Amino acid sequence: MQVIIISVGDELTLGQVVDTNSAWLSARLAEMGILTRSHLTVPDDQGAIVQAVRLATELAEWVVITGGLGPTQDDLTRQALAELHGAPLVLHAPSLARIEQFFKDRGRMMTASNRQQAMAPAGAMVLDNPQGTAPGLRLAIGRALVFAMPGVPFEMKAMFEQHLAPLIAAQAGRTILTRKINTFGIGESMVGEALGDLMRRDRNPMVGTTVSAGIVSIRIRSDFPTRLQAQTELDCVVSVVKQKLGTSVFSEGEVSLAVVVGEILHARHRTVTTAESCTAGLVAAMLTEVPGSSAWFLGGWIVYANRMKTAALGVSDDLIAREGAVSEQVVRQMTEEALQRSGGDYALALTGVAGPEGGSPEKPVGTVWIGLGKHVAVTPAVAGTPAVAVTPAVAGTPAVAGQTRVVAKRFLLSGDRSMIRERAAKAALNMLRLELLEAE
């Protein structure tokens, strides 16, 4: 089976937006053993859409269209398909009811133009949109099966998984299985050296690497006639890759560092808190992106200005004046205070120079200090150190009798402001991950 993907939108042919939908769809189709024959991109013009769809239906058995299903006058995919199908647009009552409900649920006014989205070429099957107002369409044109989905990526992806993926799975003839293994803290060339011959281009399973936002991922693609064979060969390569890369590997697939950290904390009934200067909430935002994070993330302090470091978190004025805000001593005190004030089991603190301004010869842009603190249990028998009951500032927390241990580490990160912040946040999560692994 061959597929042609058509993207509709002036924003694409004007170059204002890069088409990511076609790549995403092609990758998903490839995973399922289906080859994409080509991508076509056309503007919001009914004639151009008709011409592209007609051509595609002559060349491929499946045509997948994204875009042009919105409520405005420049959304013309529906009309083009009606023209090709030789059928009028008729109101699809269940879709109208769903759109009305969508607006009602959100307490928003539905406009007349949204009603337009409930129109479908007579005879077409209407695909429910679980994420938005534009339903999709499925219809036969010539000998091809044509699908139209909204251009908004998350709506399109949800609709693909719900309506198209099951159909494809039922039709595919051989099995391509892929896995993605994610590492942090090791460069792409180091990964290449470690994997050596495994990365030869003529191998099957094939192993490749890609880098994205500080994370080096190893992609493995196993392509065999039977599912059993593809799975066996894939599992074998995955286990060799993992063994070679050790604790640099933090997850598979799309599982983030935050999810991994959260899972360990959750399993051990531990909590974490943050004190951020240069990343200013990014670490906390990453952690709380994880559903259910309230079980193990307490909260934190964003101490961007120095007066917030002192007033809100109690970092010493003198220390900041003497050592500078970006220093080991300050990050240690930030970590300590976050631990004590929150009553959490772990604390992460960050202070650094994200740039573009603020660098100096001793502390260039990219310098980041990260502190990792934990409450350690103290046995009363420890000579000379009387067990001090630390009264947590947080009401309702059982008093943790014990001492704290803080490790601070200096990083010199490259990239622009945005990349330095993101890498610093991930480096902090990775420090916590490695600590949790060691504590196992």
Place this chain on the structure above:
Amino acid sequence: MQVIIISVGDELTLGQVVDTNSAWLSARLAEMGILTRSHLTVPDDQGAIVQAVRLATELAEWVVITGGLGPTQDDLTRQALAELHGAPLVLHAPSLARIEQFFKDRGRMMTASNRQQAMAPAGAMVLDNPQGTAPGLRLAIGRALVFAMPGVPFEMKAMFEQHLAPLIAAQAGRTILTRKINTFGIGESMVGEALGDLMRRDRNPMVGTTVSAGIVSIRIRSDFPTRLQAQTELDCVVSVVKQKLGTSVFSEGEVSLAVVVGEILHARHRTVTTAESCTAGLVAAMLTEVPGSSAWFLGGWIVYANRMKTAALGVSDDLIAREGAVSEQVVRQMTEEALQRSGGDYALALTGVAGPEGGSPEKPVGTVWIGLGKHVAVTPAVAGTPAVAVTPAVAGTPAVAGQTRVVAKRFLLSGDRSMIRERAAKAALNMLRLELLEAE
């Protein structure tokens, strides 16, 4: 003149790489007054390339190809063009000399396959590649002029500027200018209704809308014989669109809500602080993504767990027990405390249900309370700083020294956890933006 852009590469039709070349070329062409009729993407397959180029030459006057000019066996654009041109591939001696020099300059070994890159269809014009080893090609096929350039973006861009741009400038009899206007807080269908006839598909300048992460953008394209006329007509439509959409418009081009808010705060020497529950640092992270944000962002509190709300920020235990953490009263107290404790001029507070768990009939997933507070007159909370009376910025608000004013608003946002958080964060920034505008 119309152009079709063809991208060649298995990595594109397999979805391993997103095609950015086509968008870049379309944008550059649009700037120069040339409309891109469509994009075509095909795999590294000679038959597929031949078919695509033949089709394109029948539909457009110019065909611009990127990719498939490399030294390996899967680079087949050269062969496809020779087939279409009905001419054999012959060695282009000056190109061979340049490729040899390229390797010599870099002290690298030239392989036999690189020699392949000096081959060109007999009769084609060879385009020098200032950045790499693959020369480009220019030849006539049918009535169309066909250009082939390497797929490596920086080589392609350099070749476009050197060889294609001057030709286009000489030929273009018209100018296309584009603008993008960004709105927040108004749905796409509402924008459509407000713009009405302006969005008619046969109008010039043409007006279209696109939605991305809660932001509805209005794209305007002005296409006229002279630059003066294109500019005049564009400016006219831009001003009508802005007038019709009023304060929903927050920026043009790629300027974010955070940048807009930061610019106003900076200009007025005001500061802002945050107290976040459901967004847990996202608002602060967005604000501090802006370079120089330390001039107007102080920091904030991430009070994800209820015990952090009480212990770190001083929200009343009883209030949370009585009203729930997601309530007007709690968001008001969060706002108030953030204002007082930071000494900032403005405070934003958020508490809500991001999901997927935690919803209830009265407070379904997507319910978010946002508080916006300001010092009507500022008494800095930081000890040792002399209190400075600030004249209230809002006309009609009685100036009472040390008083604060808090507005709280309830939102019901749609989407998954990640989208609800992002939209909530943007809604908070937008509330502050509107307040700053009013205070003007």
